[in-house]
Amino acid sequence: MKQSHTINKTFYIENLGCAKNQVDAETIIFMLGESGWSRLDSPDEAGLIIVNTCGFISSAKQESVDTVLEFRSKYPDKKILFAGCMAQRYGDRLHEDFEEIDGVFGNSDLSLINEVVDLLWSGNRPLMLPSKPSIPEKDSLQSFKRKDLLSFPGSAYVKIAEGCSNLCSFCAIPLIRGKIDSRLIDSIIQEIKGLLASGIKEINLIAQDLSSFGMDRGQKDLPELLREISKLEGDFWIRLLYIHPDYFQDEILDIMAEDTRILPYFDLPFQHVTPKILRQMNRKGSSESYSELISKIRQKLPNSTIRSTFMVGFPGDNILHYRELALFLENSQLDWVGFFVYSREENTKAYDYGFKGFDKMRSRIARYRKKSLEILQQEITVEKLNSLVDTVVPVLIEEEIPDEDLYIGRSSFQAPDVDGYIVVEGTGLTPGEIYTCRIVRRNGFDLSAVIEK
Ligand code: SF4
Numbered sequence: 001m002k003q004s005h006t007i008n009k010t011f012y013i014e015n016l017g018c019a020k021n022q023v024d025a026e027t028i029i030f031m032l033g034e035s036g037w038s039r040l041d042s043p044d045e046a047g048l049i050i051v052n053t054c055g056f057i058s059s060a061k062q063e064s065v066d067t068v069l070e071f072r073s074k075y076p077d078k079k080i081l082f083a084g085c086m087a088q089r090y091g092d093r094l095h096e097d098f099e100e101i102d103g104v105f106g107n108s109d110l111s112l113i114n115e116v117v118d119l120l121w122s123g124n125r126p127l128m129l130p131s132k133p134s135i136p137e138k139d140s141l142q143s144f145k146r147k148d149l150l151s152f153p154g155s156a157y158v159k160i161a162e163g164c165s166n167l168c169s170f171c172a173i174p175l176i177r178g179k180i181d182s183r184l185i186d187s188i189i190q191e192i193k194g195l196l197a198s199g200i201k202e203i204n205l206i207a208q209d210l211s212s213f214g215m216d217r218g219q220k221d222l223p224e225l226l227r228e229i230s231k232l233e234g235d236f237w238i239r240l241l242y243i244h245p246d247y248f249q250d251e252i253l254d255i256m257a258e259d260t261r262i263l264p265y266f267d268l269p270f271q272h273v274t275p276k277i278l279r280q281m282n283r284k285g286s287s288e289s290y291s292e293l294i295s296k297i298r299q300k301l302p303n304s305t306i307r308s309t310f311m312v313g314f315p316g317d318n319i320l321h322y323r324e325l326a327l328f329l330e331n332s333q334l335d336w337v338g339f340f341v342y343s344r345e346e347n348t349k350a351y352d353y354g355f356k357g358f359d360k361m362r363s364r365i366a367r368y369r370k371k372s373l374e375i376l377q378q379e380i381t382v383e384k385l386n387s388l389v390d391t392v393v394p395v396l397i398e399e400e401i402p403d404e405d406l407y408i409g410r411s412s413f414q415a416p417d418v419d420g421y422i423v424v425e426g427t428g429l430t431p432g433e434i435y436t437c438r439i440v441r442r443n444g445f446d447l448s449a450v451i452e453k
Helices: 019-034 058-074 085-097 110-121 135-140 173-177 185-197 222-230 251-258 275-280 287-300 319-332 359-386
Strands: 010-015 048-053 079-084 103-105 155-159 202-206 237-240 262-267 305-312 336-341 392-401 406-411 422-425 434-443 446-451
Touching (some): 019 079, 019 110, 079 085, 185 202, 251 262, 287 319, 392 422
Parallel strands (some): 155 202, 202 237, 262 305
Antiparallel strands (some): 434 446
């Protein structure tokens, strides 16, 4: 790639993948900002393009590579840095084979971003795959000074732990992000206080598995963290994203019942319900145990929202397992569900499970079953949304639709990006603020509302 002698200290960052990656992108933005770099909203004028990639499953990896190639063909002379999870997982290979990129930066120690950028501008083609950061940085996970957030106004993600030690057999996350590494409670509380003081209304706590928080120091610290958050003054929403159902801690139900600011929103990735498949996945549950968990939640918190994800096409998953899953969905009436087709990931334990050359057929069947389950669940979700019509709910406004007297927002039962929207009719509303609204109708998987007088 061409070298530039006058440094254009502006960059554009394209963030792919999950909320954990978004926090990393926000941390990179902060770190570069400290060295005089400015983030631009478009790559057109930027001196550097950073693609913060996802490397979790094959479709995400494909998207990462495609995105980089699109940038390269549109901007042949700009420097492009391949960063994030896929960089961490396949850095050596990418650096060797992918000539379209100017450098590779893994995600284990984001404080090194300025070094990478200096190397880029001194004519090098860096490959930086740092090992885990040292303890002082670990305590902050380098994230709590973030100022320029990529979320809509009023909302922020707070990462409370990095990595995962659960070792689900299909999952490449521990290969990329290592074992669980929990932040100190005090550091998280300080970060939340800072965000609330800056006007944030919704804090989404994230980790690969929130229920494992503190396990690396031999403690189950999620309830303690929630109790500490509960001591904070003010009106805000705390949303818990990703709780492994096998390690659910019942205490959090009591804390939520006492403090309604901690939303009764449960993101429980069950993945499957058949014990045989779950054991192969290195997970403990069953249809019965997961039904019991759902009942327990609904008994204690009748207004709760439950989201889950399920995987189809895992090795050994057959028509009987599919029927058991469909029956579970019918019986449990979950609010929101995402379905994924199993992705065979190298270096995971499940990689060699039962594969004898029928991958294409297996994946076609899995895609068909995924579609059928989606149709089944869509009817359930639509009924749930219909039952919300004419109720009054708080709505966090995300953005205004220009020239339409309409705003897009979400309520407490809708997590960012995944659970649909509420379109609010009105004028003079401020993005980032919460308004009391009456739901007037359903539109597909979204809702329409008016301001409640
Ligand atoms: S709990 Fe989630 S992140 Fe951890 S190994 Fe299992 S699937 Fe992967």
